[in-house]
Amino acid sequence: MVRKAIIPAAGYGTRTLPITKVLPKEMLPICGRPAIDYLVEEAIKSGIEQILIVVSRSKNMILDYYDRSVELETYLDEKGKNHLLKEISLPNVHFQYVRQSYARGLGEAILLGKHFVGDEPFAVLLPDEIILSDKQPPLSQLIEMFKEFKGNVIGVKKTDPSLLKNYGVIQPQALREKEYTIKDIVEKPQQSPPSDLAVIGRYIFNPAIFHYLETISPGVGGEIQLTDAIKAMAQDYTSYALEIQGQSYDIAKSTEYVKLINYLCGPKED
Secondary structure: OOOOOEEOOOOOOOOOHHHHHOOOOHHHOOOOOEEEHHHHHHHOOOOOOOOEEEHHHHHHHHHHHHHHHHHHHHHHHHOOOHHOOOOOOOOOEEEEEEEEEOOOOHHHHHHHHHHHHOOOOOOOOOEEEEOOOOOHHHHHHHHHHHHHHOOEEEEEOOOHHHHHHHHEOOOOOOOEEEEEEEEEEEEOOOOOOOEEEOOOOOOEEOOOOOHHHHOOOHHHOOOOHHHHHHHHHHHOOOOOOEEOEEEEEEEOOHHHHHHHHHHHHOOOOO
């Protein structure tokens, strides 16, 4: 059973500057809710009971959002606006937080969750990607595959070849329809990517991943890359990939952010 999830939210948000100089990327508004709230909702619908959010010193707004505001609750009650209380009710999940003092890579951010995870399998959700599915929640799709195979499961999507240099890209071996074993994985290949399957920001890990995060050397950008740990672990344990069923939106890209808002907040066709 996968009960725990890590959401890394300590990055500088350089792709969404200048707004992220003052507003965390994870708090970008989508239909009156911050982006991170869509990940929390996805996690809860997938059976997650505990969430660790990795933050930096400038991300206290996230902690404030997932805390009660007694003053606001009292004001709404006194003004007879009780119907709004449900809008600020907290999600039914246990939150913990840890600070990453300096952004040294996604791998290091995940490593900060070692004591939170313990010896359990766990999920990772990256806030850049909002994934909408009319059927099963995206994370739940990965959890189902993990329950069957008991190995790391990485969410992937088919991606335009010209964009693969921006992603981790797997070398797959076909298993079943839209399911693969991972023969290799490359972080941001600048030429000759191993496939058109890019990592999409949803993962289920065996806790053994922490050993590899602790022993790998800094990779691309001089950072501890999660991709490098996945690559090393895949040499010792069979790891898997799943094409997630759903539409993904990279909110750090303004065009996709606007498309997402138009889809969720715009007028609905009859």
